[in-house]
Amino acid sequence: MLDLRHYRAVLLDMDGVLYRGKRPLPGVAELLAVFNERGIAYACVTNNATLTAHQFSEKLASMRIHMPAERIVTSPLGTRRYLEGQAPRGTGIFCVGMDGLRSALFDDGYFVEDDQHPAFVVVGMDFEVTYRTLRRACLHIRAGARFIGTNPDTTFPAEDGIVPGCGALLALLRAGSDQEPYVIGKPGPALFHAAISLLGADPTQTLTIGDRLDTDIAGSRAAGLPSLLVLTGVTTAAMLDASTLQPDDVYDDLLAVAAAFRAA
Ligand SMILES: [Mg+2]
Numbered sequence: 358m359l360d361l362r363h364y365r366a367v368l369l370d371m372d373g374v375l376y377r378g379k380r381p382l383p384g385v386a387e388l389l390a391v392f393n394e395r396g397i398a399y400a401c402v403t404n405n406a407t408l409t410a411h412q413f414s415e416k417l418a419s420m421r422i423h424m425p426a427e428r429i430v431t432s433p434l435g436t437r438r439y440l441e442g443q444a445p446r447g448t449g450i451f452c453v454g455m456d457g458l459r460s461a462l463f464d465d466g467y468f469v470e471d472d473q474h475p476a477f478v479v480v481g482m483d484f485e486v487t488y489r490t491l492r493r494a495c496l497h498i499r500a501g502a503r504f505i506g507t508n509p510d511t512t513f514p515a516e517d518g519i520v521p522g523c524g525a526l527l528a529l530l531r532a533g534s535d536q537e538p539y540v541i542g543k544p545g546p547a548l549f550h551a552a553i554s555l556l557g558a559d560p561t562q563t564l565t566i567g568d569r570l571d572t573d574i575a576g577s578r579a580a581g582l583p584s585l586l587v588l589t590g591v592t593t594a595a596m597l598d599a600s601t602l603q604p605d606d607v608y609d610d611l612l613a614v615a616a617a618f619r620a621a
Pocket of ligand 1: 370371372373374567568569
């Protein structure tokens, strides 16, 4: 059991923690209220590459969850930061992805879209992906473009069940190109480090909350942070029992987490 009194900053996953599909999960308002009362800093850290931070903020607002865009660290933002360190302004990218990724890569003109000789093929989730796009991506990777994935999540929770995610697209492209992607999001530590610096938080007093063992909990460990698992997303109690990778604490939902913070 974690001593919750110790933590001054909390990094929250979103899908399966704050909401599922278009429905907020129980206890979000209660938890943020406790954080605000106690002066505990918080930010969201998500592998989800489909929306921009502003779009996520609006999506959360539509569920009556107040979360400023500045407190949302997405895997496209982490990917952009990584690529900037790898390549100069004007570098061409072939992008498989949606608004969240496209805007992080291309909006300010640092990178340009390139379907001829791109230096990178960057892949995020794309709900409208076509065979033509996947085919082009494989050909570019075979021609020498570096293969980058925003996040490894093979699935994510939707309102109607568990559905294929970015990791499933990466698996298809890996099979089609015979190349391994370099993947930016959780379970790598990059997004957690970005969020800690964003909040100006002390890593020794920072806790993470997530719903997936292979990304949230493994990523926390990679970043050296303690983690709390909620059972409102992908991981069931049975999956947790069967796993060798264990979080530092487990709660049914955020309602229980909020009560525990209040009681601490
Ligand atoms: Mg999640």
